[in-house]
Amino acid sequence: MEDIKAYIESGILELYVLGDVTQEEKNQVEAMISEYPAVKAELDEIERSMEAYALENAIEPSEELRGKILNSLLTNFGDDDTFPTKKEPVKKDNLIAFTASKPNSFYKYAFAACLALLILSVAALVDVYDQLKEANTQLVALSSSNQHFTNTVKFMDHQLNIYRDPTFKVIKLQGTAKHTSASMLVAFSPIKKQVMIDMADLQLPQNDSAHQYQLWALVGGKPVSLGVFDKTSDSVDMKQMQSIAVAQAFAVTLEPKGGSVNPTMDQMMVMGAVL
Template sequence: MDIKVYIESGILELYVAGQLSESENEEVFQHIQQYPELLSEVLQIEAAVLKLTKAVSPRSVDFEALKKKLNLKENKVVNLNSKKSNWLAYTGWAASIVLAGGLLWTLNTNSSLQNEIETVSMEKQLLEIKIEDARNDLAEAKNLLNILRDRNIVPVDLGGQGNFENAYAKVYWNKADNTIYLDAQGLPNAPEGKVWQVWSLTLNPLTPTSLGTIDDFNSDDNKIFEIANANESQAFGITLEPAGGSESPTMEQLHTLGVVNTAP
């Protein structure tokens, strides 16, 4: 057998593509077992087809490029049979291209399916996070309600002052754990470069003690803030101060003020 003629006939490509009859397959298989050169060629064709599935886009298959990658030479077809040799040569690489296209389509389909699975999984995780956040928010809300309804809580209304008569806030003071809960829904967002500062006051003589600034006021949605207060407060006030806060309240920026009710 002329190995070179047999290889250039294109029959090995048809064999790889599964386009031969049962008897032809058997014949080629026997030749492959007999001639190591044919086995090597078959392995190279299979490797080239698999390589194409990674190198060529499934949406635009370059017919000429595929022939080059398969290393097929249509201009050097040698007749095995005068009626069939040309057909075998062309059909050989054409069948390989069909095989490569099928593999490409399969890989593309699997990739799309994998992307869909990942998208669904991500959406499920996001939904679970949202559900968990909602549960946490609900738990926090219930906990806050229980705190505000505690019989030991001292409520203090803070009314608007001077030019800020529309402002308002409310303090819930828990003396047992030295904590106040400030509901500041009635205050506007702090302007740029400014910050709300909370004060504990004793009235005689008037002595303010800073309870700190509310730096996250503008970004907080519910406008309820937990603040430590170990002072014997007689009143609470809120002023608008420069960023970083002030050592003493700016009285011209006193927006709200409320006196603690000491009546039994």
């Protein structure tokens, strides 16, 4: 059910309604519609919403465009030569004169009316298309914002669950003499043998692509590697490191990418004892 919800929130259904999808994406959406009623219901609701939005924001053609169309019609009327000019005298003889029938002007008027309607329709469609594009942009932005909000709520919920768990100890690692402003939080559960790093509270310089931070546990006076991690601008989750049941202290060093067998002591960033 979570996968269906994530699929609905991805924004693909809005793009499908607007026709802004590939053939493969279109086939996938139609398969999801036929298989999952919830997806079909969401698609119907999106279509209704977009239709209501278009109707509510419809714009009448400008007076300038209306005037041009009417002037065109009057010009067509003025060019018509069906009006009588001079009455011919009636010849009094036994012959009946048959006058040639003039071309029927009905088609001229019909064509002019159709042309006027076409211009009005094109103007209205262009305006509706622009509004739909703007609405689509807003929907995609809203979907992205909702996804970010959902991820933030999930992270906070996960974080609270760890900090509320009585089996976890929260250890604050303080910066060393060379890095006094550095700090981070480590949650350690000896019972569950779990070690978690609070990436949202990570106060370390961002590492380059050639280096990574490495977490160490001091066990019986010897350092034990618990894995490597990166400090990036979007580090906001709780990162689980390698399992360990006993530790007297934790420390972090900056090592070459992939980590080192032994810690580089002059590159130690933070450390803290388990009380």
